[in-house]
Amino acid sequence: MYTISASQLQDALLHVCDVIIDSEGMLTELDTIIGDGDHGIGMKTGFSAMRTLLQKQRFEDAYTLMKESGMMLIKVMGGTSGVIFGTLFIGGLSALKDKDPVTVQDFAEYIDLSTKAIEQRGKVHQGDKTMYDALCAARDEMLRASGEGADVSAFFRAGAEGAERGAESTRPMMSRIGRSKNFRDKTVGHPDSGAVSTSLIFRALADSFS
Amino acid sequence: MLTNLCNDDTVSSDFTAAMASIYPDRVGTVPGSFNNRALLRLPVESDRVNLIVSAGGFGAPFPDGMVACQGLADVSVVGGKCAAPSAYDIYEAARYINSQKGYLLIYNNFMGDCLNNDLAKELMEIDGLRSSLIPYNDDCLSVDPSAPRSERTGLLGLHYGARIAWQMAHEGADLETLSAVLETVRARTSSMNVSFDPDTKRVQLGRGISGEPPRIEYDEEFSLQFAAAKAYDYLLADLSPREDETLYVLVNRPFSVNTEDLYIFSHAMQTYAQSRVPIRRMSPGHYTRHFYYYAFGVCMLSCPKDLTKYLQDVCCTTAFIF
Numbered sequence: 001m002y003t004i005s006a007s008q009l010q011d012a013l014l015h016v017c018d019v020i021i022d023s024e025g026m027l028t029e030l031d032t033i034i035g036d037g038d039h040g041i042g043m044k045t046g047f048s049a050m051r052t053l054l055q056k057q058r059f060e061d062a063y064t065l066m067k068e069s070g071m072m073l074i075k076v077m078g079g080t081s082g083v084i085f086g087t088l089f090i091g092g093l094s095a096l097k098d099k100d101p102v103t104v105q106d107f108a109e110y111i112d113l114s115t116k117a118i119e120q121r122g123k124v125h126q127g128d129k130t131m132y133d134a135l136c137a138a139r140d141e142m143l144r145a146s147g148e149g150a151d152v153s154a155f156f157r158a159g160a161e162g163a164e165r166g167a168e169s170t171r172p173m174m175s176r177i178g179r180s181k182n183f184r185d186k187t188v189g190h191p192d193s194g195a196v197s198t199s200l201i202f203r204a205l206a207d208s209f210s
Numbered sequence: 211m212l213t214n215l216c217n218d219d220t221v222s223s224d225f226t227a228a229m230a231s232i233y234p235d236r237v238g239t240v241p242g243s244f245n246n247r248a249l250l251r252l253p254v255e256s257d258r259v260n261l262i263v264s265a266g267g268f269g270a271p272f273p274d275g276m277v278a279c280q281g282l283a284d285v286s287v288v289g290g291k292c293a294a295p296s297a298y299d300i301y302e303a304a305r306y307i308n309s310q311k312g313y314l315l316i317y318n319n320f321m322g323d324c325l326n327n328d329l330a331k332e333l334m335e336i337d338g339l340r341s342s343l344i345p346y347n348d349d350c351l352s353v354d355p356s357a358p359r360s361e362r363t364g365l366l367g368l369h370y371g372a373r374i375a376w377q378m379a380h381e382g383a384d385l386e387t388l389s390a391v392l393e394t395v396r397a398r399t400s401s402m403n404v405s406f407d408p409d410t411k412r413v414q415l416g417r418g419i420s421g422e423p424p425r426i427e428y429d430e431e432f433s434l435q436f437a438a439a440k441a442y443d444y445l446l447a448d449l450s451p452r453e454d455e456t457l458y459v460l461v462n463r464p465f466s467v468n469t470e471d472l473y474i475f476s477h478a479m480q481t482y483a484q485s486r487v488p489i490r491r492m493s494p495g496h497y498t499r500h501f502y503y504y505a506f507g508v509c510m511l512s513c514p515k516d517l518t519k520y521l522q523d524v525c526c527t528t529a530f531i532f
Contacts, residue, residue: 035420037292038291038292038293041290041291041292041293042290042292042293045219045290045293071298074296074297074298074329075244075245075296075298075299076245076290076296077290077293077296078289078290078293078294078295078296078297078299078322078326079289079290079292079293079294079322079326080294080321080322080325081293081322082293082294082296082297082322082326083297083322083325083326083328083329084325121325121328121329122321122325177321178321
């Protein structure tokens with residue numbers, strides 16, 4: 001299978017919502033060590049609202065599905081995570097416009113554009129110890145896999161493995177951005193909670209398409 | 211973490227609804243709002259620049275202090291528990307007021323607040339609504355003292371900025387003028403947290419609102435008077451007041467600090483200042499509620515001469531006398 005329908009993507013997003021909601025405690029614990037402890041709460045709030053939206057309404061195209069999902073995160077979450085994870089969903093929308101079904105190449109471009117939008121909006125760079133480190137690793141793997149002709153399953157698996165590697169890479173880093181940078185040396189030795197959330201999203205997508 | 215007896219998921223909207231119900235002639239919410247997290251000062255005045263203050267995760271600054279009186283802000287957007295207010299809530303309030311004169315978006319310089327106000331500005335531009343972003347960066351010990359001021363986060367300074375700007379807006383000042391004045395006021399404002407560690411008996415300056423370690427610690431004397439003097443000296447050195455400027459100070463008492471200590475600390479600073487650069491008005495009060503340790507927030511404004519007239523009247527709110 002080399003294409004993704006809106007219906008398949010919506011079911012996958014519902015699984016993403018469940019995974020994030022179930023991970024609230026773990027994410028909060030991570031963020032409490034090197035931040036203000038609100039990450040898990042914010043993610044649960046946002047993805048609970050998204051799940052409600054996706055349970056109420058079926059979307060006929062991937063563009064509208066991702067747009068409405070991202071806007072819901074921005075509306076309800078607030079905080080840094082609301083804007084950044086909202087941008088993850090809406091930052092690359094131009095790659096999905098009038099595409100039905102979406103090909104692996106379309107989705108790779110979508111993730112690439114979203115990554116660039118987050119870089120621009122958050123003024124973030126690799127090595128800052130943020131979700132961007134996981135996202136860049138996922139993006140790189142998805143671009144590579146799509147270029148090598150991977151099918152949908154292999155494509156999302158590559159993204160998940162990249163994101164998990166990227167999230168783990170934040171463990172030895174010292175925070176350089178956001179409130180956690182004030183915790184200085186204390187941030188070393190723990191992965192960034194936003195990076196872990198990103199890896200959970202990509203792993204849940206991969207599991208849905210396996 | 212903040213603790214409420216109410217439901218964490220709905221605490222912000224429950225709060226705004228309660229305020230609007232209790233003071234129906236003073237504050238309201240946006241009809242049909244998605245989140246119902248913006249409190250509007252009533253009556254809405256669309257024929258001038260409006261001030262939208264959004265800051266912190268629910269408790270800072272107090273929305274009742276900001277809008278349930280005359281003279282601080284037109285809208286206070288409340289965040290969720292431990293999260294900066296959402297861009298959509300800021301945008302939604304602006305769209306409802308629909309001022310063609312523009313909006314001042316005032317907030318503390320934290321990443322979440324900056325990102326959401328940036329995005330709100332973009333959404334407003336799509337609807338043809340003009341705005342200026344005023345991130346407050348008055349916490350002089352939030353970063354290493356050698357770092358540029360732009361990297362500081364905000365603490366309490368926006369109270370002075372909002373107060374001066376709101377009165378000027380009411381007099382008809384345009385968006386460009388107000389932005390320039392607020393930038394001046396912001397540059398002449400400096401704040402810090404002053405905390406007391408009961409275990410080490412140390413006075414601390416610059417402990418962060420999320421528990422970040424203090425920048426400075428003293429073990430010579432564990433007293434309100436000593437702490438007040440050290441805070442005054444540091445803020446004064448940070449601002450270096452010019453001869454034609456006047457000092458104003460507000461001292462914030464979060465929930466963790468008792469009222470007696472608030473007034474004794476404020477009086478000690480006022481007394482200490484008498485033989486140095488005197489404080490024109492000391493305003494102790496309950497401005498925000500963050501801190502999970504024993505601490506005051508202290509904010510000093512070295513006010514340029516031409517702006518002191520906007521601070522002459524006393525501003526009484528449901529939260530503080532300012």
